Amino acid sequence: xxxxxxxxxxxxxxxxxxxxxxxxxxxxxxxxxAALEAGLQPQQHQLLLQVAGxxxxxxxxxxxxxxxxxxxxxxxxxxxxRSEREGLVERRADMNDKRRAILRVTRKGKLVLGxxxxxxxxxxxxxxxxxxxxLKHISFxxxxxxxxxxx
Amino acid sequence: xxxxxxxxxxxxxxxxxxxxxxxxxxxxxxxxxAALEAGLQPQQHQLLLQVAGxxxxxxxxxxxxxxxxxxxxxxxxxxxxRSEREGLVERRADMNDKRRAILRVTRKGKLVLGxxxxxxxxxxxxxxxxxxxxLKHISFxxxxxxxxxxx
DNA sequence: CATATTTGTATCGTGACACGATATAGGTTA
DNA sequence: TAACCTATATCGTGTCACGATACAAATATG
Numbered sequence: 001x002x003x004x005x006x007x008x009x010x011x012x013x014x015x016x017x018x019x020x021x022x023x024x025x026x027x028x029x030x031x032x033x034a035a036l037e038a039g040l041q042p043q044q045h046q047l048l049l050q051v052a053g054x055x056x057x058x059x060x061x062x063x064x065x066x067x068x069x070x071x072x073x074x075x076x077x078x079x080x081x082r083s084e085r086e087g088l089v090e091r092r093a094d095m096n097d098k099r100r101a102i103l104r105v106t107r108k109g110k111l112v113l114g115x116x117x118x119x120x121x122x123x124x125x126x127x128x129x130x131x132x133x134x135l136k137h138i139s140f141x142x143x144x145x146x147x148x149x150x151x
Numbered sequence: 152x153x154x155x156x157x158x159x160x161x162x163x164x165x166x167x168x169x170x171x172x173x174x175x176x177x178x179x180x181x182x183x184x185a186a187l188e189a190g191l192q193p194q195q196h197q198l199l200l201q202v203a204g205x206x207x208x209x210x211x212x213x214x215x216x217x218x219x220x221x222x223x224x225x226x227x228x229x230x231x232x233r234s235e236r237e238g239l240v241e242r243r244a245d246m247n248d249k250r251r252a253i254l255r256v257t258r259k260g261k262l263v264l265g266x267x268x269x270x271x272x273x274x275x276x277x278x279x280x281x282x283x284x285x286l287k288h289i290s291f292x293x294x295x296x297x298x299x300x301x302x
Numbered sequence: 303c304a305t306a307t308t309t310g311t312a313t314c315g316t317g318a319c320a321c322g323a324t325a326t327a328g329g330t331t332a
Numbered sequence: 333t334a335a336c337c338t339a340t341a342t343c344g345t346g347t348c349a350c351g352a353t354a355c356a357a358a359t360a361t362g
Contacts, residue, residue: 075320132279138276
């Protein structure tokens with residue numbers, strides 16, 4: 001039987017995953033260096049983005065920022081500390097619940113963030129095809145690997 | 152001309168970018184904890200993936216790994232050091248160019264990597280729609296922001 | 303073919319930052 | 333009001349990426 005035709009490359013999934021992570025890393029590198037050039041630490045950029053880009057009805061607490069950034073609470077506290085020191089965000093007291101610190105992006109923070117948003121949209125625009133392409137390959141290959149298991 | 156229409160939410164781009172990064176972060180969190188549970192540091196996982204998932208005709212040098220992981224050369228050296236110590240990869244001499252170290256994933260490394268690949272494919276399968284959804288919104292919005300600039 | 307330059311990898315000291323453990327004040331429940 | 337829970341804060345520790353530097357091997361230049 002002609003197995004010469006298909007030979008579906010046992011490492012195809014690995015190759016596709018590698019390609020996907022590579023494109024992802026390139027985007028993250030772009031984002032990091034864009035943030036640094038704009039005067040922000042990459043994580044500060046992410047903090048501003050999640051606070052300024054949250055739905056209107058959200059309580060902008062430290063805990064919210066932590067969840068959105070995938071950080072533990074204490075790491076978020078430290079990130080807010082550093083960002084507040086540089087005038088990017090402010091803590092305001094919550095009168096309903098005095099334990100809480102409500103976050104607010106300052107005018108300075110919004111300005112920098114706005115500039116970054118534009119360049120990120122453009123970059124993502126270029127990245128999108130490669131990323132979604134890799135994703136399609138993976139989902140196609142995901143079923144096969146369920147049958148094949150470890151090699 | 153008609154800006155009277157739908158008050159297109161000045162922060163829509165920020166919201167979409169925030170959502171995109173959130174989904175991305177969730178995937179990375181999944182990947183990191185999957186790696187740790189499999190006994191790898193997240194970066195070791197990425198090293199294995201890029202070495203094992205490289206095209207056949209690639210010279211698997213330290214420099215290649217560095218580029219693929221978005222690291223400086225010296226950081227890649229250190230990552231390979233740590234990974235070699237744990238028996239995940241090996242350095243082999245390149246007879247053509249004795250400066251080079253050629254990387255090879257050990258059987259142990261391949262085994263762990265194989266297991267991770269499966270779960271990642273499944274996870275990406277679930278993530279893909281949300282990610283590509285956000286990407287579409289962004290590319291749609293990218294053009295607008297070119298005209299609007301900083302707000 | 304001897305020397306200068308470049309390339310690939312390695313070493314070392316430093317700094318940023320995320321974390322676990324712990325603390326404390328403010329809410330909530332019994 | 334005591335016991336418990338929740339939200340934020342503090343502190344010490346460890347990992348890791350980096351810049352600066354070193355060195356050996358390859359390539360270019362005279």
